[in-house]
Amino acid sequence: MNIERKELIELCDKFLNREITKSELEFYAFNAIMSDEFDWDDDDNVISETIFDWDNEIINFPINEVNMKLWKKRLETNVDELLEHNNWNVHIEKQKDICEKYKSKWKPISRNLKVGISENLNLEKLNGLRHKTEKGKVCWYIWSGDYSENDDFFKPICAEHLLQRNPKIIKYLGLDDGFRFLITESGYEDVWFDENLLKS
Template sequence: MYIERKHLIELCNKFLNEEIDANYLSVFSSNAIMSDEDDWDENDKIISDTLFEWDNEIINFPINKLNIKLWKKRLETNIDELEEYNFWNSHIEKQKTICEKYGSNWKPINKNLNIGISDNLDLETLNGLRHKTKKGEVCWFIWSGDYSEDDNFFKPICAEHLMQRKPKLIDYLGLDEGFRFLITENGYEDVWFDEKLLKE
């Protein structure tokens, strides 16, 4: 079989439709890599990368619906967002760049720390602010839409899990205590220091 991108895209669609599972993709890829009968364009790095990633998800990316959508996007558009959604350390340089741009010390949080988020993070505008860090307490609060003082407005989520939902937000979590940010889906960005946050 001569494997083309369209064949891998078809497998992505079957996985998303729950017609095949992760084991099927792993076996398919392993057979393709080991077989003398299967071949593909060796100059197409995305086909090769996809097969080798599916062959061993333990050292690459978990084969799940989110990542399958990202593999499909890469196969269709050449846009690769897999590391952004899966590897916390892939955001470190972006965090440092944002901190330098806005005059903040780089003060990263542990990826296992809980942060507070509003229910809906799919609106156009996203806001975030960082209070003083206290051991075991939430210091980052992120919301979209209108802010509310309601006790149930913010829900705790592990920062690493937020990466799977809105990886762009992780780029701002290296900002120091007292900093706020406002970003939009169309690329607007504002970051500033708010001294009042250190007193609350």
């Protein structure tokens, strides 16, 4: 049986529609690799990488809805964004570039640090600000849409989880205490220092 991209795209859709499980996808990939009955074009690295990704999520990427959409995108367009959504370290150089561009000291946070985020990070406009860093306290607050003073507006999550929620935010998290940013889906970017953030 010759495996083509269209078949893998169909499997992506079936997973996203909950017609097949993660275990079934792993079983398919394992069989494709181990059985002599399966074959695919050796020159198509996207097919090979996708099958090997699905065979072992422990050393590759978790099989989940976010990553499945990215696998489908890679199969359809050859655009690969899986590392950006799964590997914190690929954002480090981007952080340093942002800090240099806006004359900030690079002050990275641990990927395990809690950050405060609003419910929806997928609106047109995203805001972020960094208070003074104190051990055990949230220093970064990130929101989209209108700001609210309500106690439940910000939810604490581990910074690393932003990789799957909205990875373009990560490159701003190396900015020093007192910095703010505003970005939009259309590509607008503004970063500035607000000394008032250090007074609170």
